[in-house]
Amino acid sequence: MKMWFLGTGAGRPAKHRNVSAIALQLPEPRGWWLFDAGEATQHALLHLPLKLSRLEAIFITHLHGDHLFGLPGLLGSRSFDGGVSPLKIYGPKGLKSYVENTFAISGTHVEYEMTIIELEDGAELDAFYRDDLLQVDARPLQHRVPCFGYRVTESDKPGRLMAEKLKERGLASGPVFGKIKRGESVELPDGTIVKPEDFTDGTVPGRVIAILGDTSPCRQVEELARNADLLVHEATFAAGLEEKAHEFGHSTTTEAAKAALAAGAARLAMTHFSGRYGNEELWQLEEEAKAIFPAVFAATDGSCVDIPRRSSVRGEKPGK
Template identity: 35%
Template sequence: MELTFLGTSAGVPTRHRNVTALALQPEQVRPWILVDCGEGTQHRLLRCPLSVAKLGLILITHLHGDHCYGLPGLLASRAMTTLAREHQSLTLIGPKGLKAMLEAIMHYSQLSLNFPLEIIELPDHGGEYHWHNHGIKAIPLKHNITSFAYCIREPAFPGPFDKSLTMADGIPEGPLYGRLKNRETLTLDDGRTVSGATYCLPDTPGRTIIIGGDNEEPKLLQPYLQDCDLLVHEATYTETVYQQLAINVQHSTAAQVAQTCSDTPIPNLILTHFSPRYQTIKGSSANSRSLDEVEQEARHFFTGMLFLANDFDTFLLGRTKKLSLCKPQR
């Protein structure tokens, strides 16, 4: 399971970061998932191996512009792409108002799509859906607009067929093995009824990740982190900066997110959606703060695997649930 960050800045783009978008490539299906689609997302995709033609699902966390203003352009470009039959349909899930917003843009800009688009608007309490055998659960968050986190759970990996078990039971190698590998129940020539599942090793559990939208209270996710392998969450500010803000912006600090995770068994955390005041390079402008401050604050509470995402970083979450940075930013 690969995650590629297409935008990691909060609110506005910077020289080093675009606004929010995250691509998820599941291991067990060919279509990929896009979580949020800030302005300029399709430009970022031009620098990645991901094909917009194979995009199968878009999850919008909330309707603030830095999370969805790139959506109309992306859909328009997809409509101008030659699509294979198995990749034609596209599902879009997001908060109420998403459909009206897109329909207005399509109407007034005369945009027509040459592929089936299913738009699912979430009730305020969220909901559960299935996509290519993957479970998709929308979890309500707290922000100054309706906002969700998405819990994505992949199916288990079937255990491999163990030929030594069939041979021990006196089942000779032959055409029956193919059917037993498919876990069929068969009646043998000697009258025995056998189940293919008996000759397969245990399944490997699938991975579960949670990708959050803007959120003032990370603790809302705590019940869902008990059996989660990776959390991707905003850390817009450090506590020092947050306490100095003149208004309540309803975002999370690195400390809040890390402390929430520290109270659960979750092993992996990726922080993103950083305020433009934190620069990638320390001292890159006279008024900037270093992103090191965000990392140090998070590490004070969270002792698991921690990363701060940069644009174009690609992370691999392996079947063993180990998280690694396989393609750093370019």
């Protein structure tokens, strides 16, 4: 998995920073997901190895323009880019009306099936999205309008295949080995069931990524970020500006760091920076957070972070 930051600014675009959008690139042969779509998101995508035709789902955190104004144009361009597969879009109430009215007024049409699913305001939603690889949970955050944070959980997979043990059982390498490696049980001709847990070295935990919308500190942040491999948390203002941040439903660098520490996250990506901070000042914002949570970085537009699977098996701590 990889995460691409398409826009890391708050409120409005700046010369050095666009507004909010994040792409989560899924393991092959899957495509990618989009979280928020601020103005000019599709322009940012032109510089990345992500095709709109492979976009699978969109998750909108809230309906403020800096997280939403790029959505209609991107949806229209997906048709021009060869996108024909169905697309689901999730977000707060009002999202469906926004997209449909914009399309109606502008005469925009798409050549694919588009479904907009509105999440209930203030609801704590478990597994509202689930497929064979991923599950997504949502929690309401503390902001000026209904706003969600999302927790993406990847399925566990079997550990290293114990090929020698299978051979001792009298099985030859081939389709049976492949099925067991994928975590599937296999029935042999004699009726015996071969279970993957008996012939693999433990279980490799799936990755967990927490992607928050705009928020002031609240308990739901820790729920979303608990033991996450990567937490993406807004840090609109520097330390010491907590009163100003909370007035507008935002957080500071140190509050983001405290949230990551309390949740036991492995890494923290800070984003959604106020225009008062240039990119040359981001190192100072990082230092403020590092004093509390060392594994932190300030995201910049166009930057990418790899999210590897943990090498440990279940029951061990990452990095052991």
